[in-house]
Amino acid sequence: MRIWLDGELREAGSARVSVFDHGLTVGDGVFETVKAEGGRAFALTRHLERLAHSARGLGLPEPDLDEVRRGCAAVIDANPMPLGRLRITYTGGESPLGSDRGDAPATLVIALGEATRRPDATAAVTVPWARNERGALTGLKTTSYGENVVALARARERGASEALFGNTVGALCEGTGSNVFVVLDGELHTPPLTSGCLAGITRALTVAWAGAKETDLPLDALERAEEIFLTSTLRDVQAVTRIDDRQLGDVPGPVTRAAMCAFDAGAAADFDPR
Numbered sequence: 637m638r639i640w641l642d643g644e645l646r647e648a649g650s651a652r653v654s655v656f657d658h659g660l661t662v663g664d665g666v667f668e669t670v671k672a673e674g675g676r677a678f679a680l681t682r683h684l685e686r687l688a689h690s691a692r693g694l695g696l697p698e699p700d701l702d703e704v705r706r707g708c709a710a711v712i713d714a715n716p717m718p719l720g721r722l723r724i725t726y727t728g729g730e731s732p733l734g735s736d737r738g739d740a741p742a743t744l745v746i747a748l749g750e751a752t753r754r755p756d757a758t759a760a761v762t763v764p765w766a767r768n769e770r771g772a773l774t775g776l777k778t779t780s781y782g783e784n785v786v787a788l789a790r791a792r793e794r795g796a797s798e799a800l801f802g803n804t805v806g807a808l809c810e811g812t813g814s815n816v817f818v819v820l821d822g823e824l825h826t827p828p829l830t831s832g833c834l835a836g837i838t839r840a841l842t843v844a845w846a847g848a849k850e851t852d853l854p855l856d857a858l859e860r861a862e863e864i865f866l867t868s869t870l871r872d873v874q875a876v877t878r879i880d881d882r883q884l885g886d887v888p889g890p891v892t893r894a895a896m897c898a899f900d901a902g903a904a905a906d907f908d909p910r
Contacts (some may be wrong), residue, residue: 637712637746637748638711638714638715639651639706639745639746639747640708640711640744640746640747640862641653641743641744641745641746642709642741642743642744642745642746643671643703643707644711644746645651645714648747648799649699649718651745653743653745656730656731656732656733657727657728657729657730657735657742657743657777658727658728658730658731658738659725659728659730659743660727661731662732662734662735663778663779663780663781663782664694664727664728664731664735664737664779665694665696665728665732665743665776665778665779666687666690666691666694666696666725666726666727666777666891667687667722667724667725667726667777667778667779668683668684668722668723668725668761668777669717669721669722669724669729669813669869670683670721670722670724670869671679671720671721671751671869671870672712672717672720672721672722672723673718673719673720673721674747676712676714676747676907677708677709677722678714678869678908679719679837679841679871679902679906679907679908679909680708680908681908681910682837682840682909682910683724683837684704684705686702686777686835686837687699687701687704687724687726687777688701688780689776690776691726692775692837693773693775693776694766694773694778696726696728696742697741697742698725699714699742700830701727703744704724704726704744704746705813706767707724707744707746708722708724708746709732711746711747711748712748714763714868715748717748717750719750719751719752719753719871720748720749720750720751720865721749721750721751721806721869722746722747722748723745723748723749724744724745724746725743725744725745725746725747725779726742726743726744726745727742727743727779728742728743729741729743731741735790738856739740742797746748746788746810746886747749747858751870754871755874756868756874756875756888756896757874757875757876757878757887757888758796758797758798758866758874758875758876759794759795759796759875759877759878759879759883760791760797760799760800760811760864760866760876760878760879760881761790761791761794761796761798761799761800761860761880762797762799762800762801762802762820762855762879762880763774763787763790763791763799763801764785764866765786766800766801766803766804766809767773767782767801767802767803767804767809767810767831767832767833768803768832769803769804769805769807769809769830769831769832770804770832771832774832775829775834775835776809777834782810783862784813787799787801787812788812788813788831789856791812796878798811798812798813798814798866799811800858800879802818802855803831803832805855806855807827807831807853807854808827808831808853808854808855808857809821809827809831809832809833809873810827810831810832810833810834810836810856811866811868813868813873814836814863814866814867814868815834815836815838815839815866815867815868816835816865816866816867817848817864817865817866817867817895818857818858818861818863818864819861819862819864819889819891819892820857820860820861820862821862822862822891823849824842824847824849824891824895825848825849825850825851825857826839826842826847826849826850826851827850827851827853828850828851828852828853828854829846829850836867836868837869838867838868838869838872838873838899839867839872841899841902841903841909842873842895842898844902845895845898845899845901846873846894846895846898846899848895849860853860853886858879858880858882858887859882861879861881861884862885862889862891863876863886863887863888863889863890863891863892864879865888865892865895872896872899872900872903873892873895873896873899874885875889875892875896876890879890
């Protein structure tokens with residue numbers, strides 16, 4: 637395994653980040669997960685734009701996106717595999733202990749791990765904790781993922797692969813690493829970005845290609861939905877067969893199947909949709 641670290645490829649065993657890196661000590665970093673398939677990174681331009689947006693929101697120096705793109709290509713070439721999870725991590729670099737940043741340059745790490753195709757359907761649960769739609773990190777893909785770790789562990793305990801959050805006003809928001817879509821009265825809806833959810837790349841493409849509406853929804857819409865599905869980089873479009881203790885009907889349902897087909901067709905037509 638070869639990893640891109642601060643401008644060059646290194647063997648995994650010799651790739652080292654300081655124990656004082658601000659991404660390690662206080663979670664001061666941003667990241668992207670990109671699907672690598674057949675030697676190419678899917679929707680890379682959109683992912684790099686979001687990486688830069690997250691870095692600006694966190695007050696990090698603007699990343700050199702040309703270098704990030706070179707690093708992604710080098711890592712994919714150095715680690716051939718049919719399907720992989722390409723992880724781009726960009727942190728505040730070596731800093732004093734505490735919340736203040738130091739003067740060292742930012743740290744850039746790009747790594748690739750092998751992935752397997754997800755099943756067409758999965759189970760999800762709701763959790764009692766809320767997303768803060770007015771927080772300083774809202775809408776940013778940061779490495780501060782502690783609450784997602786806790787929520788996902790709760791989901792695993794209940795035989796599910798994802799946990800879904802409401803926000804502080806009780807509206808449906810998102811999963812730990814996915815966006816959520818529901819079918820109500822035959823129409824496809826997903827929470828708007830104002831709910832506090834991340835602007836998922838797969839979410840945006842699904843909205844465009846499948847014709848979903850962005851709608852403020854109460855969390856209990858999950859109890860009434862005829863169909864539910866999740867979207868994320870490695871899930872693409874994945875049907876939900878069970879939400880909490882509620883078993884849904886035939887899964888994937890017709891609207892979900894249409895969304896799956898629309899996403900697959902769109903991705904096949906353009907591997908880097910702008």
